[in-house]
Amino acid sequence: MTSSTSPAQHPASPLVSVAQVQKHFGAHHVLKDIDLEIARGEVVVIVGPSGSGKSTLCRCLNRLETITSGTITIDGVPLPAEGRALADLRAEVGMVFQSFNLFAHRTILDNVALAPHIVSKVPLKQARAEAVALLERVGIADKAERFPGELSGGQQQRAAIARALAMKPKLMLFDEPTSALDPEMVSEVLDVITSLADDGMTMVVVTHEMGFARRAADRVIFMDDGRVVEDTTPDEFFDNARSDRARAFLSKILAH
Amino acid sequence: MDFLAASAGPIAEALGTTILLAVAAGIGSIVLGTLITAARISPVPVLRWAAFGYVQFFVNVPLLVLLVLAVFALPDAGFLLPLTPTAIIVLTLYEAAYVAEAVRSGVNTVGKGEIEASRALGFTLGQTLRVLVIPQSLRAAIQPIGNVMIALTMNTALAAAVGVVELTSAANKLNLVEAQPILIFTAAGLIYMALALAIGLTAGRLEKKLRIRR
Numbered sequence A: 001m002t003s004s005t006s007p008a009q010h011p012a013s014p015l016v017s018v019a020q021v022q023k024h025f026g027a028h029h030v031l032k033d034i035d036l037e038i039a040r041g042e043v044v045v046i047v048g049p050s051g052s053g054k055s056t057l058c059r060c061l062n063r064l065e066t067i068t069s070g071t072i073t074i075d076g077v078p079l080p081a082e083g084r085a086l087a088d089l090r091a092e093v094g095m096v097f098q099s100f101n102l103f104a105h106r107t108i109l110d111n112v113a114l115a116p117h118i119v120s121k122v123p124l125k126q127a128r129a130e131a132v133a134l135l136e137r138v139g140i141a142d143k144a145e146r147f148p149g150e151l152s153g154g155q156q157q158r159a160a161i162a163r164a165l166a167m168k169p170k171l172m173l174f175d176e177p178t179s180a181l182d183p184e185m186v187s188e189v190l191d192v193i194t195s196l197a198d199d200g201m202t203m204v205v206v207t208h209e210m211g212f213a214r215r216a217a218d219r220v221i222f223m224d225d226g227r228v229v230e231d232t233t234p235d236e237f238f239d240n241a242r243s244d245r246a247r248a249f250l251s252k253i254l255a256h
Numbered sequence B: 001m002d003f004l005a006a007s008a009g010p011i012a013e014a015l016g017t018t019i020l021l022a023v024a025a026g027i028g029s030i031v032l033g034t035l036i037t038a039a040r041i042s043p044v045p046v047l048r049w050a051a052f053g054y055v056q057f058f059v060n061v062p063l064l065v066l067l068v069l070a071v072f073a074l075p076d077a078g079f080l081l082p083l084t085p086t087a088i089i090v091l092t093l094y095e096a097a098y099v100a101e102a103v104r105s106g107v108n109t110v111g112k113g114e115i116e117a118s119r120a121l122g123f124t125l126g127q128t129l130r131v132l133v134i135p136q137s138l139r140a141a142i143q144p145i146g147n148v149m150i151a152l153t154m155n156t157a158l159a160a161a162v163g164v165v166e167l168t169s170a171a172n173k174l175n176l177v178e179a180q181p182i183l184i185f186t187a188a189g190l191i192y193m194a195l196a197l198a199i200g201l202t203a204g205r206l207e208k209k210l211r212i213r214r
């Protein structure tokens, strides 16, 4: 699960490299001049006001959204345009959504075992055994035979994390993984994400949980109006934000 | 009433034929109708048009016309099949269009986020259709598909018009001998009602068991 298992071409080279990326939705310019590099094992937290382009940036990294111009490379390989190569790339980049998005008609175990079996052709028995181990890791092995609708939000999100991990990704993307949760379930999910970070997983986490950002992030990126406005350490960001916009954002979000 | 008991044998046999028509064409039309829906939502334009054309054709041509054509025109064209298999094939092709419409109504219930999650996991479009969209659509469409199956069971009676000896045909033959139309056709009607009820209850059960809890 650590980055050392990936066939890194140049261990020192960045895992993710984003250069001069622009993204439009019609006439709406949503990502502006994005430049970004993420090293192996790095935990990058993205914060910023709603509508600033955080989700879109995340979704561009596994090409759920296409960019207008610029380049994105993952592990030295430019994002493939389509077909088999794109599916393979997506299999290497795990994504966790705000709304869990578990397959509602399959059990939790199937949710986790399905992609390795179908996408990576792992024999079903082995896929299931690995799924059980992952469910144990996120603390919901007892829910294996349940359906998503029978679980709490926190349990569903932990299952969704296990589902993404089952593909043995090089990179994990989390788009507001705790925003849809009742407050009492936030920490159980953040704990799982933190333990992944401790194990060396490279990840991008969009979140409004500032405590988590300070604790777990190697780097904080502040976005506003489609631009990366700050890109710095958590301590720098929280104690010494340079831009007015970041300070305004922080004072608003830390006020409550 | 005695003559009903006396002719129980032929009637049971005819009922067997009705059930054979309904079950065989039922399974066939569910499989074919599902494939048509898959084609209809596929990204390949030719498949989409073909599926659309298929549904439009069969929804807009009377079943009786199709049966008569198949039974009288196909042999002329060199296709020789016994009557009952011919009726099964026509019923399958015809009801598949309605099954396709029913399944398509279920497609809208498939979670957008779930489709996105499957893409993010590396599923190809075909895999997303097979593993996620079609199974969820079928589950959502159990009741409408059950209604198509009931309509199909009633439509098997049209096979009588082209010479298949199913329930309605047997009732008609019996009536020619006994001249008891009210009694005979009421009995036949009750049997059809019982079949419809059985299908409706089965659909209800399945729906309860397979319903997706979100």
Ligand SMILES: Nc1ncnc2c1ncn2[C@@H]1O[C@H](COP(=O)(O)OP(=O)(O)O)[C@@H](O)[C@H]1O
Pocket (backbone or CB within 6 Å): A025, A028, A030, A048, A049, A050, A051, A052, A053, A054, A055, A056, A057
């Ligand atoms: N599919 C879409 N079509 C059109 N506009 C979109 C779409 N997705 C996002 N946007 C717009 O792009 C901007 C950035 O959105 P998003 O990346 O979701 O922001 P954030 O995640 O930071 O709240 C917003 O103005 C939003 O309205």
Ligand SMILES: [Mg+2]
Pocket (backbone or CB within 6 Å): A054, A055, A056, A176
């Ligand atoms: Mg967002």
